[in-house]
Amino acid sequence: MKLKCPECDGDIEVKEVIEGEIISCNDCGAELEVSKKKDGSIELKVAETEGEDWGE
Amino acid sequence: MPALSLLYDRIRTEEKVLINSAEKKGVLLKPIDAKEIHLTITDFSKERDLFGDVALERCVSHFRGLHLTAALESKGITVVNSYSVSSICGNKMLTSIVLAKNGIPTPKTVVAFTKEEAMRAAEEMGFPSVIKPVFGSWGRLIAPLKDRETAQAILEHREEMGNPLYQIYYIQEMVKRPPRDIRTVVVGEEIVASIYRYSAPEDWRTNIARGGRAEVCKLRDEDAEIILRAAKAVGGGVLGVDAMEREGGIVIHEVNSTVEFKGAMSVSEVDIPGRIIEYALNLIKR
Numbered sequence: 001m002k003l004k005c006p007e008c009d010g011d012i013e014v015k016e017v018i019e020g021e022i023i024s025c026n027d028c029g030a031e032l033e034v035s036k037k038k039d040g041s042i043e044l045k046v047a048e049t050e051g052e053d054w055g056e
Numbered sequence: 057m058p059a060l061s062l063l064y065d066r067i068r069t070e071e072k073v074l075i076n077s078a079e080k081k082g083v084l085l086k087p088i089d090a091k092e093i094h095l096t097i098t099d100f101s102k103e104r105d106l107f108g109d110v111a112l113e114r115c116v117s118h119f120r121g122l123h124l125t126a127a128l129e130s131k132g133i134t135v136v137n138s139y140s141v142s143s144i145c146g147n148k149m150l151t152s153i154v155l156a157k158n159g160i161p162t163p164k165t166v167v168a169f170t171k172e173e174a175m176r177a178a179e180e181m182g183f184p185s186v187i188k189p190v191f192g193s194w195g196r197l198i199a200p201l202k203d204r205e206t207a208q209a210i211l212e213h214r215e216e217m218g219n220p221l222y223q224i225y226y227i228q229e230m231v232k233r234p235p236r237d238i239r240t241v242v243v244g245e246e247i248v249a250s251i252y253r254y255s256a257p258e259d260w261r262t263n264i265a266r267g268g269r270a271e272v273c274k275l276r277d278e279d280a281e282i283i284l285r286a287a288k289a290v291g292g293g294v295l296g297v298d299a300m301e302r303e304g305g306i307v308i309h310e311v312n313s314t315v316e317f318k319g320a321m322s323v324s325e326v327d328i329p330g331r332i333i334e335y336a337l338n339l340i341k342r
Contacts, residue, residue, distance in 0.1 A: 019089070020066065020089055022066060022067070048091075052192055053118040053119045053120075055192060055196070055316075
């Protein structure tokens, strides 16, 4: 499936991903989170950036 | 109704393998994005239809996961790990206190609440020592205090940092150790995997998140016993116990409550996610 990067509008080929997974855009390098819309279709959102409390 | 839920805010390798493992075992596990839910906390009706009986809290953001855990526990849902365990493990000072109180070998640690007093503490401890934020992970902002000048610079930087938790100055002796530490994954009362973590060539910290390398570690019986005691002391559950080797035996410096086991999985034959799922299922049956 082909989707658009929300950051740079580049084309991203998405295969076998699960909701919540992070992929990066080959064009601009943005980290994108795979998200499901209400109708069940997949969209890409700009992922959260590392917070001070991230980790184990 | 799902049997288990997995609360996440980012799907790392660990969350992916947990989801796959449940699927393989035929366990109904519902992944729930913590960023996309809200909970009424003044109404204690059970929300088991959504979360199941047991929730695996796997948020990468510690405070998000911790508060979510409290909200779910208030609704009678068992969370792995519990609020109490997560709050102890999420704070290095509380962890040190619990370890020391339970007679578990741990590095000498001092806490101070102003820059000036932190300097006195560092001088008393002697150089070099290590300063660590009480919260946070992946070795973030952990710094060696090599001498008086470095200590002064680091403490001044700390003082300027916005988050007040950075002004809790947690200073620890620099343990003379080989360039590795030991990460042990404990599930319930059992050790499921143990690895050496070697620091990356350009770093002194051993965190896999900093590029550290994993190797299988065969624990000595006496070390395994200390590690299990440390896990029990913080309240038990699914934990990553970190130890350093010093002359005379290991010391425990950290216990992680949202354990990352990608490194351990890469070298260990044990089905770590499978063991975690089984542990969670057993909590339902109780």
